[in-house]
Amino acid sequence: MLLPVHYLTSYLTAVVLLGSVVTAKSYCQPTQPCWPSVKQWKALNASTNHRLIQVTPLARPCYLNITSDECGLVQSIYYDAAGRTDSPGASFWTNYETCGNKDCVMDLLVPGLVVGPGSCELGRLSPYALVASSPKDISAAILFAKRYNIKVVIKNTGHDLQGRSSAPGSLLIWTHEMKHKKYYPRFDACGAYNQPAIAIGAGVQGLEAYTFADSVGVTIPGGHCPTVGLAGGWFSGGGYGFMTPLYGLGVDNVLQVTLVTADGVTRVLNSCSPDRELFWAIRGGGGGTWGVVTEVVFKVYPQQALISFDFEYTVSADATSANATSLLKDFITTLAAMQPRMMALNGSASAVLSNYQVAGGYVIPGKNLSAIPKAFSPLTSFFARWNGLLTGNHTITPLEKFIDILPIASKWDSELSGVSARMSSRLIPKSLFNSTNSISKLADAILEGYALNIPPGSPQSQVPLLASLPIFIVMEGPYNHQDNSETAIHSAWRDMYWFVYYQNGWTKNLAELAPIVSSAVSVAADPLRALTPGFGTYFNEADVDEKDWKSAFFGENYDRLLKVKKKYDLYFILMILMG
Missing domain, CATH: 3.30.465.10 (Uridine Diphospho-n-acetylenolpyruvylglucosamine Reductase; domain 3)
Incomplete structure (x- = not known):
């Protein structure tokens, strides 16, 4: 089972009211008499200028003929995020294409199984999709779904890391071609x-x-x-x-x-x-x-002119576990001590760190190159301190405009898609950056989560693909922008410095790891949850099993959001889990 039973069945007997258990709603499924006839689907197609399609899983050509040219094309884009976004029959992570043992998923990363066992089935993919081109099309599809009590899901890229853009037996409204x-x-x-x-x-x-x-x-x-x-x-x-x-x-x-x-x-x-x-x-x-x-x-x-400070270092294979932990704690505390200064510069950054690497980059608005060495001296001193265990380099690059950062950032901000994965996360309040003691506690909590995610000797630690998964630290909060409740964003965003998250995953060849990995990555955020009681996390990149989800995702805005939801969608035509 790729996800907990409650997560899968919630799409068949949906738990709604912004995900709460206040009201249960059952949607019509393709196997039931309430499902529209072929004639009725054709009528919808005609009313939307023939924008309705039957969804085909991305990997289907390979299930039909693994040696075909069409399968070769699928294999060439299977782990490419851009390639997957162009298909209504694919999600960013493949567990959101899977329902129980029903799927149409490939495995090209681990030697052995490529497709199968079993046949190619829709799993959690919608049987029909409206390729939306106008509000008129969308309105017709929504009213059709409302008439027949069909769940509606919405997708542009399928990049949703909580699987909210897929559901079995649903009608997909695919907005991907609305490119104006x-x-x-x-x-x-x-x-x-x-x-x-x-x-x-x-x-x-x-x-x-x-x-x-x-x-x-x-x-x-x-x-x-x-x-x-x-x-x-x-x-x-x-x-x-x-x-x-x-x-x-x-x-x-x-x-x-x-x-x-x-x-x-x-x-x-x-x-x-x-x-x-x-x-x-x-x-x-x-x-x-x-x-x-x-x-x-x-x-x-x-x-806006920018200055990039990017770095990429490998941790020596000779490093002991204790040495690697000390190195990573030093790295985290160095970044944390720099954070107030980076905030004053409107600087943003991302870092990935593990027992195998420390990498990332900063982006500073402006052209003042002369100020950069001093601003980053704590980080360069860190690289020097661990010179015996770190191999790599750092680079300072002046950039004329924002778009120029993208090729540089792709080195340390790459997207791995086409696998099954889960994550957990936490926003980190700026109060934890006020003293060396609180920074030390923060570093310890982050590293404790790393150990919980991939415990030494665990099954996932024996798979190189999983053992090398890093900690992700995003250092780009809206520190200088207070919205005074003009938007519904969780107030924790206005008081945070960092966003920390963990990921873990499995491939079709390693499906037996799914429950182990799912549990591990969920508890990985527990040390940070304990360190930041009453705070929150990023709704888009969070644990699908977040226990205190109302508070973590919406904070004080939940009750007001619920009232708005009831006003505009009383019958829950549009429903997602925990949102």
Whole structure:
């Protein structure tokens, strides 16, 4: 079983009200008499200008003929995030394509099984998808699902790390082809803003948005991963990125949202629209539940010169376990001690660390190269202290504009997709960075979580692919942007310095590790949860088994969000787990 039973069955007898157990809703399934006939599906197809398709799992050609040219093409993109986003029959992680023992998954990383055993089945993939091109199409699909009591899921890229964009027996609204982009030299929705902006369709991905913004001489805030869709779950869950310290979270930069709600009505949301409460909710209350977004208008900024400080070091194989732990603690405490200074510089950073490596990079706005050596002297001193166990280099690079950071960041911010995986995470409050004692406790908690995720001698520690999985530290909070409750984002974001997360996974050849790995990665965040009681985590990158999820994901906003949900989707046509 790839996920706990409650997680899988919640899509068949759905537990709703923002994921709470207040109301249970049963959806119609393909094996039941309530399921629409072929004639009724054809009618929906005709009403949407023939935009309805039957979903085919990405790996199906290989189940049919492993030596075919079509299978060769699938294999070439199977672990490529960009390739997977172009298919409605794929998710970023393959456990969200799997339901029990039903799937259509491949394994190219571990020698042995490539496809099978068993036949190619949809698993958690939808049997039908609407390839959305307009709000009218989307409205027709939503009303059809409402009439026949079919669960609706929404997907652009399938990059959802909690699997909220897939569900068995659902109707998928696939927004991936809504790629329109428009630059406004002056955007004024209701008199509150009269500055440059860019409108992007729901299918526009990060690199596409950055390239378009660059072509008109501006910068649009966005995330790290070039394949993530900016006008979907990224912004509605909060949305962090390289420019977050300078410009705020994704929710801080949304001027207007156009979406189709569960009643089939297209609504334009902004700070002076009649649906202001929905505008508040969708900015931080999470994606997939408020409506199907078709367009978002973002603030944009003048192109900004940057300085990159990136580093990549390998830990010597001769390092003992104790030495490696001491090295990693020194590394974490060094980064933590630097954090207030980085905040003052509007600097952002990401780091990955394990018993095998320390790598990452900083991005500092500006052109003052002369200030960089002093700002990073604690880190260069760390590299010097551990010269006997570390091999690698660090590089300082001046950059003319934001888009130039992407090739550099890809070295330490790569995307591994096409495998089954789970994660857990925690936001870290700035109060833990006030003293050497609190920083030491933070470092200990992070390393304790690392040991819990991949315990020495555990089955996963014997698999090189899993044993080398690192700790991830994201150091780019919206420290300098307080929103005064204008958005629904968890208030912990306004008081955090770091976001720490752990990942673990398995392949089809290692499916027996699924329950072990799932449990391990879930408890890995426990030391940080204990260190930060009452704080929270990032809704988009979190544990699907987060026990205190209302507080961790939504904080004090949960009750207000629930009222908005009841107003706009009383019958829960749009429902996701814990959101």
